[in-house]
Amino acid sequence: MKTLKKIAAALVVSSVLLSLYFFWPGDKVTVLIPEGAAARQVASILKNNGVILSAVWFRTLVKLTGTGKKIMPGEYAFRKYMSAEEALWRILHSTYINSVKVVIPEGWRVEQIAERLGANGVTDPKKFLELAWKEHLEGYLFPSTYQFKKNTPAQEVINLLKLEFDRQVGPMFSKGFPSGLDEKKVLVLASIVEREAAIASERPLISAVYLNRYYKGMALEADPTVQYALGYWDKGQTYWKKGLTYKDLKFKSAYNTYAVGGLPPGPICNPGADSVSAVMNPAKIDALYFVADRKGKHVFNVKYSEHLKAKRRIEQAAKESEQ
Secondary structure: HHHHHHHHHHHHHHHHHHHHHHHHHOOOEEEOOOOOHHHHHHHHHHHHOOOOOOOOHHHHHHHHOOHHHHHHOOOEEEEEEEHHHHHHHHHOOOOOOOOOEEEOOOOOOHHHHHHHHHHHHOOHHHHHHHHHOOOOOOOOOOOOOEEEEOOHHHHHHHHHHHHHHHOOOOOHHOOOOOOOHHHHHHHHHHHHHHHOOHHHHHHHHHHHHHHHHHHHOHHHHHHHHHHHHHOOOOOOOOOOOOOOHHHOOOOOOOOOOOOOOOOOOOOOOOOOOOHHHHHHOOOOOOOOOOOOOOOOEEEEEEEEHHHHHHHHHHHHHHHHHHH
């Protein structure tokens, strides 16, 4: 009986201690997570600052939840003696101290990124553009959601975007490239796929079409490359002109894949990981053509004659729906 009482008392004490640990607010502490910090380093930083008790359990949580790539550098506000679960949640969901959240969408060109950074007070947009163009970084500024300190030097912002590119895309490139391709060619094709694909499931299909054309020595004839070559469209107030004309398709530029053969000199935007993956792992189809069905998808064909029939069917259906 005495043994049972001792066990019960021990359980009560343990319960109280655990409640104090999880719910009693500890002293506030500010922690800096540096650029490029992996889960192991983050766990050590948190433990050394008294935020968590177990670095091993924090690393295990990161692995179990697959959130390693979502841990971003910055200054975080914690309290001491937090659970590892709460600490990780705060890192993934809280805003940083003295920072601003900025979303860089997939498929934006460097000018658009510079404008958004400038509008949010992150950095000098002109300096950012100057450095990005000088270093030929179109395609390497990884699209994601970031937390930036305001008035950050442009080079630091660029370093962060490139670092995220290395984290997200680097592992794919480390496995080698498809036949006839290298890093630059993959990024060029991925940037075109990014601008063409309306739904994720079609990325590998669109990638396959452009790769098939490239391997056969055919002109890519990709509308987004013309849009990129044309630059800013004043009437539509966008960098991506809608409703390209035949005159546009003849616009003289090394980026216009209607006017020149092969690949453009460089990427036409900054693609996301899914578009890069689509080029590295294209669908196994022989299609050489595709046309938008005006419902968000595309129709793919091997023969040009079938491609023309598909275009006529889609145009006819559009006319009938307008009547």
